[in-house]
Amino acid sequence: MMDLKVMNSVLAELEEEKGIPRAKVIEAIEAALATAYKKEYAKKGQIIHAHLDLDSGKTEFSQVKTIVDENTVRFVDEDEPDFAEATSGKEDQQFDDAGNPIEPLPRYNPEQHILLADAKFIKRDATVGDELVFPLEMKDDYGRIAAQTAKQVIIQKIREAEKVSVVAEYGARQGSIVSGTVQRMERGNIYVDLGRATGILPYDEQIPGERYRQGERIRALLYQVEESPRGIYLRLSRAHKDFLKKLFEMEAPEAAHGTVIFKEIAREAGSRSKVAVASTDPHVDPVGSLVGQRGVRVSTVTSELGGEKIDIIEWNEDNKAFIEEALSPARILEVKMDEAEHKATVRVAEDQQSLAIGRGGQNVRLAAKLTGWRIDIQSIEGESVAQANEQGEVKDELASN
Numbered sequence: 158m159m160d161l162k163v164m165n166s167v168l169a170e171l172e173e174e175k176g177i178p179r180a181k182v183i184e185a186i187e188a189a190l191a192t193a194y195k196k197e198y199a200k201k202g203q204i205i206h207a208h209l210d211l212d213s214g215k216t217e218f219s220q221v222k223t224i225v226d227e228n229t230v231r232f233v234d235e236d237e238p239d240f241a242e243a244t245s246g247k248e249d250q251q252f253d254d255a256g257n258p259i260e261p262l263p264r265y266n267p268e269q270h271i272l273l274a275d276a277k278f279i280k281r282d283a284t285v286g287d288e289l290v291f292p293l294e295m296k297d298d299y300g301r302i303a304a305q306t307a308k309q310v311i312i313q314k315i316r317e318a319e320k321v322s323v324v325a326e327y328g329a330r331q332g333s334i335v336s337g338t339v340q341r342m343e344r345g346n347i348y349v350d351l352g353r354a355t356g357i358l359p360y361d362e363q364i365p366g367e368r369y370r371q372g373e374r375i376r377a378l379l380y381q382v383e384e385s386p387r388g389i390y391l392r393l394s395r396a397h398k399d400f401l402k403k404l405f406e407m408e409a410p411e412a413a414h415g416t417v418i419f420k421e422i423a424r425e426a427g428s429r430s431k432v433a434v435a436s437t438d439p440h441v442d443p444v445g446s447l448v449g450q451r452g453v454r455v456s457t458v459t460s461e462l463g464g465e466k467i468d469i470i471e472w473n474e475d476n477k478a479f480i481e482e483a484l485s486p487a488r489i490l491e492v493k494m495d496e497a498e499h500k501a502t503v504r505v506a507e508d509q510q511s512l513a514i515g516r517g518g519q520n521v522r523l524a525a526k527l528t529g530w531r532i533d534i535q536s537i538e539g540e541s542v543a544q545a546n547e548q549g550e551v552k553d554e555l556a557s558n
Contacts, residue, residue, distance in 0.1 A: 185314025518551035
């Protein structure tokens with residue numbers, strides 16, 4: 158007999174703290190007890206079930222047999238090999254009209270099966286395929302090995318249930334910002350304690366130049382929840398463009414409610430980003446909503462990103478106007494569009510070259526990624542000074558800031 162107070166206390170704690178349903182834990186305990194009983198007392202092949210009565214604390218064991226007849230099983234001598242061995246030779250193998258091998262009926266096992274005729278003595282309306290349950294003798298002393306087996310199975314089942322619970326919880330939060338504490342740093346990766354699980358912030362998903370200490374608080378985008386045989390991997394990112402988007406949604410109610418829409422984001426984490434936004438309400442300024450009064454909203458986001466510069470521009474259906482805005486702060490004189498090659502040739506004054514191109518070609522590179530167009534920057538004399546494709550790759554750069 159089990160201590161009901163202890164049992165109920167454990168069940169309540171697991172349900173409250175780990176989010177594991179009470180029924181799952183009871184199922185795990187019953188499976189463990191059945192396994193222990195079968196190992197100690199049952200005959201080979203027996204199907205054993207256990208039922209834990211939480212009102213009395215007693216455990217009842219039973220053997221389950223399936224009702225069969227001569228059409229559902231085959232009867233063989235004890236010394237005959239199993240059907241897998243019996244059909245291993247080509248001469249014994251039978252095939253149907255389509256040429257597919259016919260699997261023989263399962264072998265009759267008195268520990269798992271009961272004949273229909275015998276079952277009807279026990280249950281009048283018994284039919285083939287039904288199961289009959291036979292109570293087994295109560296055993297109080299399972300022994301040291303049985304107790305250890307039960308304990309191991311219980312732990313395993315609880316881990317499985319907790320794993321399902323964690324996947325469900327964090328799966329629902331995928332794509333949102335989570336916060337945690339830096340647990341450890343290993344080979345450039347940062348492991349973050351998120352409470353019920355540990356997240357990993359890979360080196361290439363970190364903002365260049367940022368450094369963290371053990372125990373320090375950190376926020377990141379939960380961009381992938383991955384379940385594998387080795388465990389659950391919660392992959393985090395601070396370099397993902399959606400991290401920038403979610404930070405703005407936390408600061409700007411217009412973005413959180415969907416009035417301001419993020420059309421595109423081009424980001425070089427820790428350095429500079431360009432954000433194209435639009436508004437579903439003509440009375441709402443999308444750029445002003447993200448910038449905030451006196452720039453307080455964009456400053457908060459910039460501070461979280463380690464000083465990353467953020468250019469916020471209004472999205473435009475007119476590709477020419479959109480490219481001009483994307484190349485800000487440079488002033489553009491002319492934009493020629495080549496639809497066939499998906500290329501835009503942009504002419505700028507000589508004193509605007511460095512602004513249009515940006516340091517290391519960053520401005521034109523981000524503009525090309527933001528708009529999805531190849532951009533060719535030319536000086537007013539017509540000389541090509543920089544080219545960037547829609548992937549942000551800069552070629553033939555002759556001038557930089």
